[in-house]
Amino acid sequence: MTTLTIQTPDDWHLHLRDADMLPETVPATARCFKRAIVMPNLVPPVTTAEMAMAYRQRILDARPAGSKFEPLMTLFLTNSTSAQDIMDAKAAGIVAAKLYPAGATTNSSAAVKQLEAMYPIFDVMQQQGMLLLVHGEVTDHHIDIFDREKEFIDQKMVHIVNNFPNLKVVFEHITTGDAAQFVQEAGDNIAATITPQHLLLNRNDLLVGGVRPHNFCLPVLKRNTHQQALRAAVKTGSPKFFLGTDSAPHAKEAKENACGCAGCYSAWSAIELYAHVFEDLGALDKLEGFASHHGPDFYGLPRNEGTITLVREDWTIPGEIELPSGKPIVPFFAGESVHWKLKA
Numbered sequence: 001m002t003t004l005t006i007q008t009p010d011d012w013h014l015h016l017r018d019a020d021m022l023p024e025t026v027p028a029t030a031r032c033f034k035r036a037i038v039m040p041n042l043v044p045p046v047t048t049a050e051m052a053m054a055y056r057q058r059i060l061d062a063r064p065a066g067s068k069f070e071p072l073m074t075l076f077l078t079n080s081t082s083a084q085d086i087m088d089a090k091a092a093g094i095v096a097a098k099l100y101p102a103g104a105t106t107n108s109s110a111a112v113k114q115l116e117a118m119y120p121i122f123d124v125m126q127q128q129g130m131l132l133l134v135h136g137e138v139t140d141h142h143i144d145i146f147d148r149e150k151e152f153i154d155q156k157m158v159h160i161v162n163n164f165p166n167l168k169v170v171f172e173h174i175t176t177g178d179a180a181q182f183v184q185e186a187g188d189n190i191a192a193t194i195t196p197q198h199l200l201l202n203r204n205d206l207l208v209g210g211v212r213p214h215n216f217c218l219p220v221l222k223r224n225t226h227q228q229a230l231r232a233a234v235k236t237g238s239p240k241f242f243l244g245t246d247s248a249p250h251a252k253e254a255k256e257n258a259c260g261c262a263g264c265y266s267a268w269s270a271i272e273l274y275a276h277v278f279e280d281l282g283a284l285d286k287l288e289g290f291a292s293h294h295g296p297d298f299y300g301l302p303r304n305e306g307t308i309t310l311v312r313e314d315w316t317i318p319g320e321i322e323l324p325s326g327k328p329i330v331p332f333f334a335g336e337s338v339h340w341k342l343k344a
């Protein structure tokens, strides 16, 4: 096969950042995705409908001329989020709220410290038909970083899903066979996003032969058997799994640092990298479902009109990109060759 045409895809997990990052990040995603779930972990976090609407406008203003890219906004949950905040958000067109356990990841210190205290809020979300998006890792210091997702399933996720059977929950950026199996076996109210890095890499790519800060993201890459389980999950074509890049830019100096930031900036090559993986799996026929159908179907939104075409053509991801601030950033998979390219 030399070309591949699929219905226009969406990115169901994206960090656009803010201010002078938007002229970089918005075009990168808008080049092939029609919509994206925009994560709210700004500084300060997006905790009200008003903040989300102002952020949405800044994103719309950063679109390239003629672009119809549509940001789907989310609310950052804290232990101070009120029922009224949820109702206001719903009324403003916000589709989901994001649960970060406090301290789990980038800019999450203001997030949820006591998860069970959020249950009345989940109840309102369930009634309002707002989705719950979850960064699924426990944050207790004594729990090993490689076990934090599995512990979250056992301690928290099982109870959320069972207590709120009509709340749609997205288990974001899953990284383990345990999470894939949990999602597959649980009811129809739970689905998961999977990133390109967790399909392409395992923890050897982070640590063998020297530490590779550009492969560091959270949840951290796991052992090869988990990578294989995620690959097997997308290969089934199950509607419970869909595309969420978790593209999360940090300047080069913040990644190549004694305390490097977590996040991979994959937007410029994301759809190509997924095609690369699905080809490897002999499952190119499953890419369209994963990238363009399962997400909107789960969210209860219409599928996109139109198509994109990928061409089988080798190209090399650049080693560096210059941010609008003038600072360099190293894109995910820099210097590596990819077999598919978006047709201009």
Ligand SMILES: NC(=O)N[C@@H](CC(=O)O)C(=O)O
Residues within 6 Å of the ligand: 015, 041, 105, 106, 135, 216, 217, 218, 219, 246, 248, 249, 262, 263, 264
């Ligand atoms: N995935 C990451 O490693 N980082 C994300 C936050 C997140 O999605 O957890 C970021 O905002 O940088």
Ligand SMILES: [Zn+2]
Residues within 6 Å of the ligand: 105, 135, 172, 173, 218, 219
């Ligand atoms: Zn996360």
Ligand SMILES: [Zn+2]
Residues within 6 Å of the ligand: 013, 014, 015, 039, 246, 248
């Ligand atoms: Zn993320």
